[in-house]
Amino acid sequence: MSFRTTRTTSAVDYVEDVSPGSGALPPRAWYASSDATSYSLNGSWRFRLSATADAQDDSFAGEGYDCASWAEVTVPGHWVLQGDGAFGAPIYTNVLYPFPVDPPHVPTENPTGDHLRVFDLPSDWPSDGGAVLRFDGVESCARVWLNGTDIGEFKGSRLAHEFAVGHLLKPSGNVLAVRVHQWSAGSYLEDQDQWWLPGIFRDVTLLHRPAGGAGDFFVHASYDHTGGEGTLRVDSDVDGRVLVPALDIDVATGEAVTVAVEPWSAESPRLYDGELVTEGERVPLRIGFRTVALEDGLIKVNGKAILFKGVNRHEWHPERGRTLDLSTMREDVLLMKRHNINAVRTSHYPPHPAFLDLCDEYGLWVIDECDLETHGFGEQQWRDNPVDDDRWTPALLDRAARMVERDKNHPSIVFWSLGNEAGTGRGLTAMAEWIHGRDSSRLVHYEGDWSCRDTDVYSRMYASHEEAEQIGKDLDGGPHKRRELPFIQCEYAHAMGNGPGGLADYQELFETHDRLQGGFVWEWIDHGVAHPELGYAYGGDFGEELHDGNFVCDGLVFPDRTPSPGLLEFKKVIEPVRIQGDGADGTVRVTNAYDFADLSALAFEWAYQVDGETVEAGALSVPPLAPGESAEVKLPQAPAPARGGSETAWTVRALLAADTAWAPKGHIVAWGQVPVTARPVPSVSPTGRPALDGDRITLGPASFDARTGALRTIGGIAVENPRLDVWRAPTDNDDGTEWKSGINYSALWRALGLHRMRHRLDSVEAGEDALTVRTRVAPAAQEVGLGTVYRWTSDGERLRLTVSVSPEGEWKVPLPRLGVRLGLTGADRVTWFGGGPGEAYPDTRLASMVGRWESTVDGLQTPYVRPQENGARADVRWVELGGLRIEGDPEFFFGARRWTTEQLDAATHRTDLTAGETVWVHLDHGVHGVGTQSCGPGPLPRYHLLAEPAEFSFVFSVSDSPTQ
Ligand code: IPT
Numbered sequence: 003m004s005f006r007t008t009r010t011t012s013a014v015d016y017v018e019d020v021s022p023g024s025g026a027l028p029p030r031a032w033y034a035s036s037d038a039t040s041y042s043l044n045g046s047w048r049f050r051l052s053a054t055a056d057a058q059d060d061s062f063a064g065e066g067y068d069c070a071s072w073a074e075v076t077v078p079g080h081w082v083l084q085g086d087g088a089f090g091a092p093i094y095t096n097v098l099y100p101f102p103v104d105p106p107h108v109p110t111e112n113p114t115g116d117h118l119r120v121f122d123l124p125s126d127w128p129s130d131g132g133a134v135l136r137f138d139g140v141e142s143c144a145r146v147w148l149n150g151t152d153i154g155e156f157k158g159s160r161l162a163h164e165f166a167v168g169h170l171l172k173p174s175g176n177v178l179a180v181r182v183h184q185w186s187a188g189s190y191l192e193d194q195d196q197w198w199l200p201g202i203f204r205d206v207t208l209l210h211r212p213a214g215g216a217g218d219f220f221v222h223a224s225y226d227h228t229g230g231e232g233t234l235r236v237d238s239d240v241d242g243r244v245l246v247p248a249l250d251i252d253v254a255t256g257e258a259v260t261v262a263v264e265p266w267s268a269e270s271p272r273l274y275d276g277e278l279v280t281e282g283e284r285v286p287l288r289i290g291f292r293t294v295a296l297e298d299g300l301i302k303v304n305g306k307a308i309l310f311k312g313v314n315r316h317e318w319h320p321e322r323g324r325t326l327d328l329s330t331m332r333e334d335v336l337l338m339k340r341h342n343i344n345a346v347r348t349s350h351y352p353p354h355p356a357f358l359d360l361c362d363e364y365g366l367w368v369i370d371e372c373d374l375e376t377h378g379f380g381e382q383q384w385r386d387n388p389v390d391d392d393r394w395t396p397a398l399l400d401r402a403a404r405m406v407e408r409d410k411n412h413p414s415i416v417f418w419s420l421g422n423e424a425g426t427g428r429g430l431t432a433m434a435e436w437i438h439g440r441d442s443s444r445l446v447h448y449e450g451d452w453s454c455r456d457t458d459v460y461s462r463m464y465a466s467h468e469e470a471e472q473i474g475k476d477l478d479g480g481p482h483k484r485r486e487l488p489f490i491q492c493e494y495a496h497a498m499g500n501g502p503g504g505l506a507d508y509q510e511l512f513e514t515h516d517r518l519q520g521g522f523v524w525e526w527i528d529h530g531v532a533h534p535e536l537g538y539a540y541g542g543d544f545g546e547e548l549h550d551g552n553f554v555c556d557g558l559v560f561p562d563r564t565p566s567p568g569l570l571e572f573k574k575v576i577e578p579v580r581i582q583g584d585g586a587d588g589t590v591r592v593t594n595a596y597d598f599a600d601l602s603a604l605a606f607e608w609a610y611q612v613d614g615e616t617v618e619a620g621a622l623s624v625p626p627l628a629p630g631e632s633a634e635v636k637l638p639q640a641p642a643p644a645r646g647g648s649e650t651a652w653t654v655r656a657l658l659a660a661d662t663a664w665a666p667k668g669h670i671v672a673w674g675q676v677p678v679t680a681r682p683v684p685s686v687s688p689t690g691r692p693a694l695d696g697d698r699i700t701l702g703p704a705s706f707d708a709r710t711g712a713l714r715t716i717g718g719i720a721v722e723n724p725r726l727d728v729w730r731a732p733t734d735n736d737d738g739t740e741w742k743s744g745i746n747y748s749a750l751w752r753a754l755g756l757h758r759m760r761h762r763l764d765s766v767e768a769g770e771d772a773l774t775v776r777t778r779v780a781p782a783a784q785e786v787g788l789g790t791v792y793r794w795t796s797d798g799e800r801l802r803l804t805v806s807v808s809p810e811g812e813w814k815v816p817l818p819r820l821g822v823r824l825g826l827t828g829a830d831r832v833t834w835f836g837g838g839p840g841e842a843y844p845d846t847r848l849a850s851m852v853g854r855w856e857s858t859v860d861g862l863q864t865p866y867v868r869p870q871e872n873g874a875r876a877d878v879r880w881v882e883l884g885g886l887r888i889e890g891d892p893e894f895f896f897g898a899r900r901w902t903t904e905q906l907d908a909a910t911h912r913t914d915l916t917a918g919e920t921v922w923v924h925l926d927h928g929v930h931g932v933g934t935q936s937c938g939p940g941p942l943p944r945y946h947l948l949a950e951p952a953e954f955s956f957v958f959s960v961s962d963s964p965t966q
Pocket of ligand 1: 096194195350422423463464493496524553556937
């Protein structure tokens with residue numbers, strides 16, 4: 003006997019069907035009713051995981067099914083992040099599909115989660131009207147049964163789907179069954195650079211729909227900046243009235259009314275509370291009047307060109323994945339506002355709708371992006387790309403409509419984005435045409451088609467400074483339509499690991515050329531997964547067969563939302579007030595860089611610093627400048643320096659004058675420093691003489707090994723000999739390949755052997771007033787080297803080291819660092835005068851403020867998820883630690899850690915780093931820039947550390963400050 007089974011009649015055919023689904027209601031605006039009841043179905047659900055889509059029949063959906071043996075999961079949530087590994091694991095890929103590319107087919111191994119929830123209706127659930135069951139997000143495909151009736155199936159993971167269920171509900175014992183498949187045809191449209199995380203990851207809600215209740219409605223609220231009037235019209239499926247008490251508005255739906263209003267902007271997010279009243283329901287409205295237009299080749303809101311100081315935001319929580327609660331969403335918005343960010347691109351899908359409410363409320367410009375990416379087809383030259391295949395167009399249009407209809411009443415949204423990295427094709431054009439037709443009050447964005455045939459903006463990702471400048475000067479050519487359009491970088495400054503470098507240089511271009519209307523840093527948060535052994539896990543840590551490592555950790559905040567140095571740098575770079583001056587004439591120049599607001603919400607303070615310490619401070623009166631205006635503001639009479647020969651400077655800060663919704667009074671918005679008198683260079687008159695004492699040479703407070711010339715002690719403090727050091731644990735950016743040049747710095751450095759330099763001792767010369775140690779520092783197998791001379795002098799109390807470096811041979815690569823490394827034991831407390839409080843590198847140093855700072859050694863470390871070079875403090879005049887005071891001539895980069903660079907380099911997670919006895923101290927004359935070539939351009943040439951002759955000095959003495 004022979005038999006054959008085929009899948010053609012399978013009950014799970016819908017999984018591989020390109021259509022968006024069946025049974026769901028048409029999309030509509032997402033709103034919370036004032037009076038209609040709702041019932042949350044979030045909470046604990048029964049759960050059964052199967053290895054394939056068709057392993058189980060649908061009997062579980064019927065009443066009376068015994069699920070006692072099932073596990074439980076929390077909804078909303080991803081099952082792979084629950085059950086301690088019993089329910090599979092996350093997979094991280096950037097571009098690649100983690101399954102064979104054969105659309106619309108998906109693997110037989112298709113983790114499928116059956117979810118069951120039995121519920122009673124609340125006792126006050128009305129008996130009249132209907133009910134709607136809403137799913138706000140399920141990845142990637144679900145079939146739903148209520149009380150045994152199959153009510154439909156859907157795809158479109160980050161979009162809302164509603165079903166009419168009133169006729170099926172009973173007062174008690176309702177059985178809601180949801181079968182979720184990890185892979186479906188929809189997965190081909192959801193190839194975003196993120197973890198693949200199946201599950202019912204957003205809310206499930208039962209909404210009562212009263213008779214005569216509101217249906218869908220569209221709030222049109224424009225602003226005419228010439229007359230200061232707003233026009234409101236609410237188009238509603240169900241007739242009713244629109245009330246806005248503060249504006250004395252009481253009009254019928256569909257009727258326009260024009261009144262004097264305050265406009266909405268991201269800077270002044272004026273919302274008017276209103277209500278839509280239908281026969282059976284009242285729905286609260288939050289109305290923001292603003293007009294978005296493409297005018298004179300610029301994106302204008304309320305008649306003014308705006309500048310995006312934006313970030314790309316994925317939804318992320320280290321324990322809960324893309325399930326975010328309201329307080330986490332609010333935390334994102336507050337952090338953004340407090341760091342001067344004014345815009346968000348919801349990369350790469352519509353966020354939870356509550357996030358958009360927060361953007362309306364606190365003020366952020368939003369590019370709302372559709373849940374669409376087909377990046378993996380790029381691997382096959384875009385063959386079979388769903389966006390260029392008519393069979394898929396209904397699914398694309400469904401996604402566009404679900405985004406626009408759900409989110410259309412948010413004033414914060416100024417652009418609809420078709421999706422990300424999906425190549426080009428007719429499906430995208432169809433989406434753009436539909437969106438333009440449905441909503442003419444916003445602009446359309448898409449980056450993947452540089453001809454801009456469907457879009458209202460020329461958008462690119464990771465364009466270099468050079469190219470951005472060409473575009474800014476209209477020298478980039480391109481198709482006619484594109485030449486007429488403004489330019490934004492929907493992604494730039496890849497914030498992976500240490501960096502991004504070069505932000506200030508981009509900002510200068512954006513502020514110089516009108517056509518450049520800013521950009522969105524990639525990205526907001528590191529998607530590290532909290533892990534018991536690894537701290538935070540990234541790609542590969544779950545044994546994935548394909549993965550993209552820590553490329554998923556590339557945010558301005560760490561997984562726990564602690565701001566990284568990159569965010570602090572971004573805050574400074576985009577500050578809305580510029581404070582500059584040279585101090586010589588006793589004035590500072592203050593410029594208002596807001597697009598709409600004057601400076602009346604800010605108070606200004608001055609502080610006068612002597613050697614980094616504030617000796618006097620006070621209020622500074624600054625006129626309430628209009629946007630774009632500048633004023634020279636007189637500083638007070640400089641207080642006399644405390645003692646002769648001190649370095650003095652002004653620091654001027656702009657602070658919130660009163661509490662705002664997003665930060666308290668006193669929050670610092672912007673600052674500037676103005677040097678007055680320069681630092682006296684530390685000098686040591688060589689009076690001491692090197693003296694031989696057994697196997698030691700002594701000089702002033704120091705002793706050296708007589709044979710090697712290695713420093714041993716200073717004033718009795720043991721010092722592991724300072725030696726030339728050129729290596730740093732490569733950053734994610736060092737490991738990246740520059741897009742244009744193809745250069746990969748860490749590969750070049752390792753090929754040359756800079757991580758294994760050898761030190762050859764040539765001579766130890768005890769002279770009249772100096773001990774001179776001559777060496778050659780070079781890697782095996784290479785003819786290049788660095789002739790290095792250490793010259794020690796002393797005045798009896800202080801010890802000066804002058805290092806002279808002469809490159810030999812032909813150096814074709816920049817050096818990672820150039821300085822000395824030494825070891826100290828018993829060091830913990832660190833005090834310094836220089837840049838701080840955080841780390842800074844040549845192209846990430848704007849946020850570094852010169853002053854007196856304190857830390858512990860551990861506090862100097864920046865916890866990048868993948869360990870790498872970090873923690874350098876710039877412009878350091880002197881530092882005290884481990885009982886020593888070290889002064890620089892000139893200023894230097896300082897860093898200290900409880901592990902060596904080699905250990906840092908070898909570590910893959912923070913938990914690999916274990917503290918040793920020695921604190922390794924780096925005193926660097928120079929460090930190579932950081933750049934952003936983990937995705938994009940490298941450091942600009944002016945930030946390269948070239949192998950060139952160099953001389954630099956440090957003066958060591960015993961300090962009187964405590965070491966611990
Ligand atoms: C770009 C993607 O749009 C984004 O999702 C992310 O992957 C980013 O790169 C890198 O982290 S696409 C890339 C080809 C530039």
